[in-house]
Amino acid sequence: MxxxxxxxxxxxxxxxxxxxxxxxxxxxxxxxxxxxxxxxxxxxxxxxxxxxxxxxxxxxxxxxxxxxxxxxxxxxxxxxxxxxxxxxxxxxxxxxxxxxxxxxxxxxxxxDGTWTLLGFSLPDSWKRQRHDLRSRLTWSGFGALYSGLWIAPGNVDIAAAVAELGLTDHVKIFHARADVATDIELMIRDTWxxxxxxxxxxxxxxxxxxxxxxxxxxxxxxxxxxxxxxxxxxxxxxxxxxxxxxxxxxxxxxxxxxxxxxxxxxxxxxxxxxxxxxxxxxxxxxx
CATH class of the missing domain: 1.10.10.10 (Winged helix-like DNA-binding domain superfamily/Winged helix DNA-binding domain)
Incomplete structure (x- = not known):
């Protein structure tokens, strides 16, 4: 990558x-x-x-x-x-x-306990765009929680990078905290x-x-x-x-x-x- x-x-x-x-x-x-x-x-x-x-x-x-x-x-x-x-x-x-x-x-x-979540859905034919997005997400501290849902610790300003790739319409970004039922250490081991x-x-x-x-x-x-x-x-x-x-x-x-x-x-x-x-x-x- x-x-x-x-x-x-x-x-x-x-x-x-x-x-x-x-x-x-x-x-x-x-x-x-x-x-x-x-x-x-x-x-x-x-x-x-x-x-x-x-x-x-x-x-x-x-x-x-x-x-x-x-x-x-x-x-x-x-x-x-x-x-x-x-x-x-x-x-x-x-x-x-x-x-x-x-x-x-x-x-x-x-x-501070916050996470940035980014969900995306790209056409199957957009292999290069998918590669570029994943590369940029990795560099920005994101890991794949699921195939189309990536997560990073803290409040990460990723919108400009997504816009630079021309993918704003295909991406949704959220900032949230984990519920007490979530085992954060297990999630980290599974994601990274x-x-x-x-x-x-x-x-x-x-x-x-x-x-x-x-x-x-x-x-x-x-x-x-x-x-x-x-x-x-x-x-x-x-x-x-x-x-x-x-x-x-x-x-x-x-x-x-x-x-x-x-x-x-x-x-x-x-x-x-x-x-x-x-x-x-x-x-x-x-x-």
Whole structure:
């Protein structure tokens, strides 16, 4: 299943294998959105940075072209050089991801007891629309309570995403509380793959705790380290609906994993920013 940015889900137990587009968006999120937010980056700079995380030049070039065609990036030519910047659509995707990472966090200690329910009925021939809707719902924290009825903890504003997909007339959204007769913990276990979600956090924590032990921050490639960090964290949290902590198993691994993520992020932030300033060739967009 894909995220709104087109990044594939993976069932590999040994960690994420993000596609170049996922890494590309993480790159722009780290070094464009968090900076000026409105600059274009030379393709050679992008090739250099993504090469540090194992993406070859041809894969970078084809990904840039594909993302332009999908309306996620825009081009600007300066002489013989081609520069790429974010479109409004890509900026929205990245701001959403930024909110998930830095503002919401991975642990939901503040649940107010409410649920958002979304029911839909689509024609059998609308396979792509059904796939897109389910992908967007998964990214927004929903799980399938029944085949056409999805549920998410809290008051989730999903109407705009549904409208963007052109499915408003086929969807009904409700906000409610569970009756006392409902076993919430059983419902959660039946609706979401808790073991799979937990395994992602355990894998992430183990890998990046080892990186911390090897002296992260003192290495010579902070920009590559931070790109891998953010990409892997997004892969880790993308299927986590931030279920209420009070209804999760004891010692839920999201908390220590997030602490590890934030420690590595803090250690790499300034070095990666300095390296980007030295490495990236950027220009303002055309008006």
């Amino acid at each position: 894909d995220t709104p940015d087109g990044t594939p889900d993976s069932d590999a137990s040994d960690g994420p294998q993000p596609r170049p587009q996922s890494l590309m968006l993480a790159f722009f999120g780290n070094h464009v959105l968090e900076g000026d937010g409105d600059v274009c980056v030379y393709s050679g700079s992008i090739i250099d940075v993504l090469g540090r995380v194992g993406v070859g030049e041809q894969a970078v070039r084809s990904t840039l072209t594909r993302m332009v065609n999908r309306g996620l990036l825009r081009r600007r030519r300066e002489g013989r050089k081609m520069y790429f910047g974010l479109t409004p659509q890509a900026s929205r995707v990245l701001w959403d991801g930024r909110t998930r990472i830095w503002k919401q966090g991975a642990v939901n200690d503040d649940w 793959d808790l073991e799979g979600i937990a395994a992602r956090y355990v894998t992430f924590d183990k890998r990046w705790t080892a990186v911390l032990g090897s002296g992260v921050g003192s290495g010579d490639d902070p920009i590559g380290t931070r790109l891998r960090l953010v990409s892997e964290w997004l892969w880790t949290i993308r299927t986590d609906p931030r279920l209420p902590a009070r209804h999760l198993p004891p010692e839920w691994p999201a908390r220590p994993a997030e602490e590890t993520f934030r420690r590595v992020a803090e250690l790499t932030a300034a070095p990666a920013r300095r390296t980007a300033g030295e490495l990236l060739d950027t220009v303002p967009p055309l008006r």
